[in-house]
Amino acid sequence: MIDLKNSLTALFFISALLFISMDAEADDLIRTTCRRTPDRRICESSLRSDPRSATAATAEALIPIMIDVVRSEFTASLAHVNALIKQARDPGMARALRECAWLYKVVLEDNVVVAVKAVKLGDPKFGEEAMIDSGNEAEACERTFSGRLRSPVTERTKYLHGVCNVAAALVKIME
Numbered sequence: 618m619i620d621l622k623n624s625l626t627a628l629f630f631i632s633a634l635l636f637i638s639m640d641a642e643a644d645d646l647i648r649t650t651c652r653r654t655p656d657r658r659i660c661e662s663s664l665r666s667d668p669r670s671a672t673a674a675t676a677e678a679l680i681p682i683m684i685d686v687v688r689s690e691f692t693a694s695l696a697h698v699n700a701l702i703k704q705a706r707d708p709g710m711a712r713a714l715r716e717c718a719w720l721y722k723v724v725l726e727d728n729v730v731v732a733v734k735a736v737k738l739g740d741p742k743f744g745e746e747a748m749i750d751s752g753n754e755a756e757a758c759e760r761t762f763s764g765r766l767r768s769p770v771t772e773r774t775k776y777l778h779g780v781c782n783v784a785a786a787l788v789k790i791m792e
Contacts, residue, residue: 650676654786659779676790680736683784684744687751688729690780694755694773695721701769709766717758717770724751732788741791748788752781 647670651660663686664670664679673679698717705711728747735744755777762768 646673646676647679650679650787650790651783653790654783656779656783659776660783660787663780663783676787680744680784680787680791681733683780683787684729684732684736684748687732687748687777687780687784688725690777691721691724691729691751694770694777695725697773698770707766709764710762713761713766713768716761720754720758724754728754732784736788736791739791741788744788744791745785748781748785752778752785755781 644665647661647664651657651664653676654660660683664682667682667685669682670679673682695718698714698721702711702714702718705714728751732744732747732751735741735747755774759768759771759774768774
């Protein structure tokens with residue numbers, strides 16, 4: 618009975634050490650990979666927030682995760698903009714917000730799809746361009762607020778642009 622107890626205890630400790638070791642390796646991969654991007658902070662926090670990153674063995678395995686972050690952030694931003702459209706009293710503000718919604722839909726329906734396909738097919742140039750274009754679409758949204766209109770999405774725009782730049786840099790790693 619003592620041998621079984623000792624064996625189970627040893628097995629538990631070995632399993633715990635392996636788990637810690639794998640977690641440390643994933644952490645190291647994220648840190649090393651994110652150093653190669655324009656915004657290490659956004660990169661690390663985005664990748665660490667997704668449990669799939671813990672099992673990624675290569676930098677290339679992190680790319681689809683980051684593209685999913687772009688998708689998620691644009692989806693949340695689209696929902697936010699749609700809510701603002703419903704509240705808008707000023708026709709100019711509503712028009713600018715509708716333009717943002719349209720731009721975000723372009724990212725979600727076109728750019729993200731192109732990036733995912735490009736990565737799957739091993740064609741990083743198209744994926745990188747799609748992510749750069751996504752960041753540009755976020756900036757285009759910001760520019761729709763001109764004159765007396767004050768943008769209610771400035772902070773989101775900065776973050777979206779940052780996430781897209783990180784995703785583009787990660788896709789470029791495939792080249």
